[in-house]
Amino acid sequence: MNATQPAPMLEARGLVKRYEDGVLALDLVSFAVRAGEIYAMLGANGAGKTTTINIFLNFVEPTEGEALVDGIVTHKDPLAAKERLAYVSENVMLYPNFTAIQNLEFFARLAGKTEVTRDECRDVLRRVGLQDDAHAKRLKGFSKGMRQKCGIAIAILKDAPAILLDEPTSGLDPKAGFEFLNLLAILRSEGKAILMSTHDIFRAKEIADTVGIMSAGRLALQRPASELAGQDLEQLYLQHMAGHVERAA
Amino acid sequence: MITNMIGVIIRKELRAALVSPKFVASFGVCALLMLLSTFVGIREFQASREQYEAAQRLNEQEMREQTAWGRLGTRVFRAPDPLQIFASGLQNDIGRWSSVDAFNPVKLKNSVYSDDPVFAVFRFIDLAFIVQIVLTLMALVYTYDAVNGERESGTLQLTFANPVPRHVYILGKAVGAWLALIVPLFVPLLMSLGLLSVFDILLSAEHWLRIAIMMGASLALVSVFIMSGVLVSALTSRSSVSFLVCLVGWVVTALLIPRAGMMTAGYLVAVPTAAETDSRLDGFSKERWNVHMKELGERWRARNEQLTGKTEEERRAEREAKEWDWMEEDDRSRKQVQRDIDEYATRLREDVRNRKLEQERLGFTLARFSPVAAFQLALMNLAGTDMGMKARFEDALTEYRKTFNTYRDAKVKESGTFGGIRISFDSQRGMKIEQGREETLDLAEMPRFSDPRVPLRDAFSAALVDIGLLVGAALLACAAAVAAFLRYDVR
Numbered sequence: 001m002n003a004t005q006p007a008p009m010l011e012a013r014g015l016v017k018r019y020e021d022g023v024l025a026l027d028l029v030s031f032a033v034r035a036g037e038i039y040a041m042l043g044a045n046g047a048g049k050t051t052t053i054n055i056f057l058n059f060v061e062p063t064e065g066e067a068l069v070d071g072i073v074t075h076k077d078p079l080a081a082k083e084r085l086a087y088v089s090e091n092v093m094l095y096p097n098f099t100a101i102q103n104l105e106f107f108a109r110l111a112g113k114t115e116v117t118r119d120e121c122r123d124v125l126r127r128v129g130l131q132d133d134a135h136a137k138r139l140k141g142f143s144k145g146m147r148q149k150c151g152i153a154i155a156i157l158k159d160a161p162a163i164l165l166d167e168p169t170s171g172l173d174p175k176a177g178f179e180f181l182n183l184l185a186i187l188r189s190e191g192k193a194i195l196m197s198t199h200d201i202f203r204a205k206e207i208a209d210t211v212g213i214m215s216a217g218r219l220a221l222q223r224p225a226s227e228l229a230g231q232d233l234e235q236l237y238l239q240h241m242a243g244h245v246e247r248a249a
Numbered sequence: 250m251i252t253n254m255i256g257v258i259i260r261k262e263l264r265a266a267l268v269s270p271k272f273v274a275s276f277g278v279c280a281l282l283m284l285l286s287t288f289v290g291i292r293e294f295q296a297s298r299e300q301y302e303a304a305q306r307l308n309e310q311e312m313r314e315q316t317a318w319g320r321l322g323t324r325v326f327r328a329p330d331p332l333q334i335f336a337s338g339l340q341n342d343i344g345r346w347s348s349v350d351a352f353n354p355v356k357l358k359n360s361v362y363s364d365d366p367v368f369a370v371f372r373f374i375d376l377a378f379i380v381q382i383v384l385t386l387m388a389l390v391y392t393y394d395a396v397n398g399e400r401e402s403g404t405l406q407l408t409f410a411n412p413v414p415r416h417v418y419i420l421g422k423a424v425g426a427w428l429a430l431i432v433p434l435f436v437p438l439l440m441s442l443g444l445l446s447v448f449d450i451l452l453s454a455e456h457w458l459r460i461a462i463m464m465g466a467s468l469a470l471v472s473v474f475i476m477s478g479v480l481v482s483a484l485t486s487r488s489s490v491s492f493l494v495c496l497v498g499w500v501v502t503a504l505l506i507p508r509a510g511m512m513t514a515g516y517l518v519a520v521p522t523a524a525e526t527d528s529r530l531d532g533f534s535k536e537r538w539n540v541h542m543k544e545l546g547e548r549w550r551a552r553n554e555q556l557t558g559k560t561e562e563e564r565r566a567e568r569e570a571k572e573w574d575w576m577e578e579d580d581r582s583r584k585q586v587q588r589d590i591d592e593y594a595t596r597l598r599e600d601v602r603n604r605k606l607e608q609e610r611l612g613f614t615l616a617r618f619s620p621v622a623a624f625q626l627a628l629m630n631l632a633g634t635d636m637g638m639k640a641r642f643e644d645a646l647t648e649y650r651k652t653f654n655t656y657r658d659a660k661v662k663e664s665g666t667f668g669g670i671r672i673s674f675d676s677q678r679g680m681k682i683e684q685g686r687e688e689t690l691d692l693a694e695m696p697r698f699s700d701p702r703v704p705l706r707d708a709f710s711a712a713l714v715d716i717g718l719l720v721g722a723a724l725l726a727c728a729a730a731v732a733a734f735l736r737y738d739v740r
């Protein structure tokens with residue numbers, strides 16, 4: 001490790017996950033995300049992206065290796081780790097009978113932000129691009145994109161040093177997707193460490209500091225985005241996908 | 250920090266309950282049902298109180314119009330008790346009155362259900378029943394998806410992306426569900442109590458105390474089911490499964506176990522039927538009389554033998570001299586036989602009663618595996634409509650019959666009219682009080698029957714076991730839910 005670099009905020013050390021049914025979802029995955037960095041995880045369906053994120057959240061325990069948040073091993077001290085984590089899932093689900101603001105308030109309080117105000121909630125909802133008239137509406141009638149925006153708002157409100165995003169832009173319209181990238185840039189400038197899984201190769205290349213391509217539970221390729229500048233990421237991606245298909249066959 | 254978080258979860262649960270249509274609808278149904286039941290209960294109580302008072306007035310009047318102390322009898326009526334509005338128990342199954350006189354043993358006759366079988370078919374729905382059946386079901390409908398529902402809807406993941414300790418979450422869930430249900434269920438319950446004063450049903454302080462304890466027992470029972478629902482939802486990952494488990498569990502605890510318990514006890518402890526005891530008593534007395542007759546015959550033969558070899562004169566003289574002794578001897582032995590038979594009958598009765606008690610005790614012990622049965626037993630004890638009710642009344646009536654008979658015998662002696670048969674003039678009865686020979690009886694000193702009441706302390710200590718069981722079961726289910734959730738897969 002480079003002595004001049006700060007310690008990583010998120011770190012995977014030789015993660016192996018074999019599910020109870022024998023599926024090897026992760027096979028020795030290691031990477032690190034530092035404060036002020038965005039790490040984009042690419043990979044086909046079933047490559048192991050969600051499993052990786054779930055290990056950071058202690059939703060699943062690694063079979064081998066460990067995931068660390070701010071130096072804390074997540075499966076040893078999950079509460080301390082979760083204090084430092086914000087999370088947006090690929091399909092944000094909230095309480096359908098609560099309004100957007102009520103949902104935000106509840107999750108903010110769970111996150112320890114007990115004195116969050118309605119105005120703060122409104123501000124954050126505006127930041128993620130949820131139109132004002134939806135703030136006081138029940139989640140019941142929200143589209144997937146609107147829910148996704150609420151999920152992102154909840155993550156922002158938590159103001160945690162590390163952010164886990166599992167395909168956060170799924171369901172967002174192009175404008176919202178674009179705005180989301182801006183938002184990510186701002187969060188990075190605020191010093192957050194961001195781990196994002198995505199299928200969006202172009203955006204990943206555009207925004208990420210590091211890009212990792214997962215294939216059948218392995219981190220097949222990991223490069224700083226700057227090195228990829230001249231290369232065709234799509235080509236690389238498909239190459240590794242081909243490898244994945246070959247291995248699987 | 251932790252108490253804070255529990256508070257956050259509880260508040261969320263309460264808010265979620267308030268905005269859910271399921272909640273509003275079921276609350277409305279419960280409230281309506283409770284108020285209706287109380288209303289009907291009050292009307293029935295009022296009607297039976299009027300009936301009771303009228304019957305008593307009539308009885309007193311009839312007694313006053315009797316003219317001979319010697320044949321004075323009375324009728325005793327069971328006074329209705331306002332607690333029957335909430336827990337009717339055996340109230341309607343037990344006869345409402347008994348005659349008390351010199352000749353017949355007391356026997357409670359004419360129960361509500363025997364007079365009006367339609368009521369036995371459509372049994373009166375009291376609050377105890379509503380708590381046992383409706384509220385317990387409601388508690389399960391409410392909590393069966395407390396945990397797995399959140400997993401299915403995906404909110405559990407987002408919740409546990411935060412530093413929420415699992416035991417805190419599940420406790421918050423349990424307490425939240427508890428508050429969300431208990432408060433709305435008890436508001437209509439309290440409103441039903443309010444109906445009592447609307448209808449001018451006066452209750453003593455002791456009544457109120459009993460009602461308060463009954464409320465406590467209801468609270469405990471509903472808590473058992475709330476916690477069980479949370480437990481089942483924390484043991485299963487799909488709400489469709491937990492719904493089925495809860496439903497089956499409810500049928501087993503609310504309907505099956507109480508009956509199975511009593512039935513098992515019925516098999517294990519045999520209680521001879523009335524026909525059986527009658528025939529045994531018959532057999533015994535026949536046997537006893539046969540022996541008696543044989544002995545009598547032998548005695549006479551022996552007596553005759555003593556006289557053989559004597560002259561006719563001597564024999565007559567001796568017979569005359571001893572006749573009285575012989576007759577007394579025979580009479581003694583006849584009385585002895587009668588005493589033996591009576592004793593045997595008493596023993597038989599006691600045996601039946603003891604076996605019945607034993608059967609009952611075993612049945613209750615088995616039935617108590619169901620919190621619903623424990624609750625019912627507790628409530629009946631508190632309301633005084635329990636299994637001992639009939640025996641209690643019959644004992645008190647028998648006791649009263651003794652006092653009454655003593656009183657009458659004293660009066661007979663006093664007035665010196667024993668055996669004197671007076672002719673009464675029916676046409677003048679009830680028209681006006683006649684002076685002279687048709688003077689009515691002065692019943693001012695007549696002993697009055699007072700209803701046997703189990704003292705609050707005894708009723709409470711009898712109910713305490715059951716209430717304790719309920720509270721224990723609720724706490725156990727809650728602890729089990731916490732333990733189960735520690736290993737729950739939140740994804």
Ligand SMILES: Nc1ncnc2c1ncn2[C@@H]1O[C@H](COP(=O)(O)OP(=O)(O)OP(=O)(O)O)[C@@H](O)[C@H]1O
Binds near residue numbers: 025043045050
């Ligand atoms: N609970 C589970 N039990 C067994 N196998 C699982 C479980 N969850 C995931 N898997 C398997 O682990 C592998 C990785 O799944 P994962 O969800 O991590 O992929 P992913 O990269 O997130 O895919 P996607 O892009 O579709 O979201 C897959 O083969 C999947 O079938």
Ligand SMILES: [Mg+2]
Binds near residue numbers: 049050051090166
């Ligand atoms: Mg995934």
